[in-house]
Amino acid sequence: MSVSRRQILASGAALAIGGLSSTTSVEAQAGNVPLDVPGSMHEQGRPVLSPAYGLPSKFEKDVVRRIREPRATDTEAFSVTPLQNLHGIITPNGLVFERHHAGVPEIAPDQHRLLIHGLVERPLILTMDDLLRFPAVTRIHFLECSGNSSTEWKKSGYHSVQRTHGLLSCCEWTGVPLSTILGEVGLKPDAKWVLAEGADAAAMTRSVPIEKALDDALIVYAQNGEMLRPEQGYPVRLFLPGFEGNMSVKWLRRLKVGDRPWHTREETSRYTNLLANGKAYQFAFEMDVKSVVTFPNADRSFKAPGFYEISGIAWSGRGHVTRVDVSVDGGATWHRASLQEPVLDKCLTRFRLPFNWQGQPLEIQSRAYDDKGWMQPTRSSLIAARGINPRYHFNAIQGWKVAVDGGLTNASA
Amino acid sequence: MSVSRRQILASGAALAIGGLSSTTSVEAQAGNVPLDVPGSMHEQGRPVLSPAYGLPSKFEKDVVRRIREPRATDTEAFSVTPLQNLHGIITPNGLVFERHHAGVPEIAPDQHRLLIHGLVERPLILTMDDLLRFPAVTRIHFLECSGNSSTEWKKSGYHSVQRTHGLLSCCEWTGVPLSTILGEVGLKPDAKWVLAEGADAAAMTRSVPIEKALDDALIVYAQNGEMLRPEQGYPVRLFLPGFEGNMSVKWLRRLKVGDRPWHTREETSRYTNLLANGKAYQFAFEMDVKSVVTFPNADRSFKAPGFYEISGIAWSGRGHVTRVDVSVDGGATWHRASLQEPVLDKCLTRFRLPFNWQGQPLEIQSRAYDDKGWMQPTRSSLIAARGINPRYHFNAIQGWKVAVDGGLTNASA
Known part of the structure; x- marks a missing residue:
């Protein structure tokens, strides 16, 4: 590859550390010397729809999610996104990291219900068909587990960015603003927090401040164009842009409006930081820069x-x-x-x-x-x-x- | 679903055609009446990494690419994107439409070469490793086959938007500006067109005007974050934003710079429109609004x-x-x-x-x-x-x- 200093310097904010040199293993060839004609040009390739839902090349078989570190069970566990293999900002759905507390439930969308109750004027139970009728919005947002890079507090020794930073993905999300749903049910005056509960066997529950619920929180059913993947909350999840991933409760079945936080297990024994002075830092929602x-x-x-x-x-x-x-x-x-x-x-x-x-x-x-x-x-x-x-x-x-x-x-x- | 007129009207440019009415099949329920506890909350779900490269829910099994209409062969053929099932603007890689002229070749990336020659000062042969070293850019662009909706010239009778408009997808693409590559090889003064050739058995070839090559044309290796899918040109394709999809030559192996178009088969017998007056409309590159x-x-x-x-x-x-x-x-x-x-x-x-x-x-x-x-x-x-x-x-x-x-x-x- 003959990259001249002039051209690279012209391309942007170059680090001008020493001279540039030719480093390619394939030398430039003169004139019209043809390439070898590869085998792929000698015979017909695979037909269309092989398969109907496409998959990566077999040469990319090592580009997969992986376990970050051994866990006691494989359902209270997580897998990490191969950031070292990704380009741009979108994470393809097949590589979005996983964090489950009781595995991935299988939920038939026509059986699923979402209840909104508590300090509201008109409690509601919504079907997926109902949700799909509401005015929708689409946003591209990252999702990061608050435990991402937790390996680095105490020097993990992990050399792979998949292991150190792979509890992080970024997708295009489509769904209904939570503020729209709360507008439908009507908040009572003392509504200050919303409990979100998942339909997994952990009954994953987190308390969400009403300010976030009325700001940019979403009830999401689609991810990168298609319906959510099972690992990401199919058929519907909460999505709190910028907040720790755990709060974007998957397999969402219930939103209860209350006047104070619930202090659920995931807000006390976990997802709360013990500081050096013995105090705990609870309800740290926003993921830092x-x-x-x-x-x-x-x-x-x-x-x-x-x-x-x-x-x-x-x-x-x-x-x-x-x-x-x-x-x-x-x-x-x-x-x-x-x-x-x-x-x-x-x-x-x-x-x-x-x-x-x-x-x-x-x-x-x-x-x-x-x-x-x-x-x-x-x-x-x-x-x-x-x-x-x-x-x-x-x-x-x-x-x-x-x-x-x-x-x-x-x-x- | 109790959607009040006030709330919907407040949400945007509503069509105020008559009054709004409750239409949900599930009635709102009073107070804290619990939902039935679903089976998914009674047992652990699937473990993480099942599978390591994720797939859609089994309940979405009908959301797939389909053949638009019967063809003589299944390698000179196309499949269409299920637009009726998509949300937002991103098409997930598994659902990106296909248009092949000799099927999908299987190309080992470490064996692949890209030759740039013709009216250039310094012909080059690049490996994939070489390409990945160049300064990259990422863009979200649609890709549309110029035959999309061709069914509608003569009233197809297709009722599915997948069949009428599904030769259309939109992805985040990452690669190297073609202008950077042409800067490396150095254009001779009479350089006016670039021939792009694919490594499939059709040796798919199209002529690209130099103005487009030096504008926003890309040599693309990644799609929605991961490496290109085989159906989309793995390991590398040309990408001409806004131009008819056929010109974004897949499995790109050769770029030849010349002083005039080549009038390849795909520019004469195909991809040229015969008008009512008997004249043909050739080199219609841009896809219309x-x-x-x-x-x-x-x-x-x-x-x-x-x-x-x-x-x-x-x-x-x-x-x-x-x-x-x-x-x-x-x-x-x-x-x-x-x-x-x-x-x-x-x-x-x-x-x-x-x-x-x-x-x-x-x-x-x-x-x-x-x-x-x-x-x-x-x-x-x-x-x-x-x-x-x-x-x-x-x-x-x-x-x-x-x-x-x-x-x-x-x-x-």
């Missing part, structure tokens, strides 16, 4: 000196990303990355930085900012503020070390 | 009088959609639909219109406008301009008749 470099990664990194594009994703549960900086020297100096448009609220943003690697060891980091004035902290400052007891809401800067042979490892391992 | 209502549809329509949301998609190969009007009386009167943000260039736009059906027969139509001043034509004006010989670029207003029982049929059948 965060980013991570996804290329290079432990599976695919620099092979030889020359031009590469460092790439990653950034997000904030409070609004939209305004800026991402990248360092290749462990945070000593920073370079501003370009952000792929459109940059949307509470949505992944892809960032990219051209880079010319000369074969030296690196520590690559990224640092995101959002429109509410937040900046992603260093690991040491996050731990100074919260200690190392917490399991949730780890959003510190992630470092990746690149060795002289291109091998990539977790810098905090 | 167009829209179609996808709800109600032949599979799912109005069941009983009451509130519904009419919904559909609009697009233009020349830019972005600025306005969509909907008629329920066969084009006599029009109502402005709301457009779902973000409205992007050369991308599907979801439109919606609240509607209160009183059980009367309807003819529902939609009419789109774009930012270049084009308006979707009526079928009669399109045929007056071009006759009924053409097979390609049918973009007329589509009508759907709704009977008093809610049954939906093609209005031009």
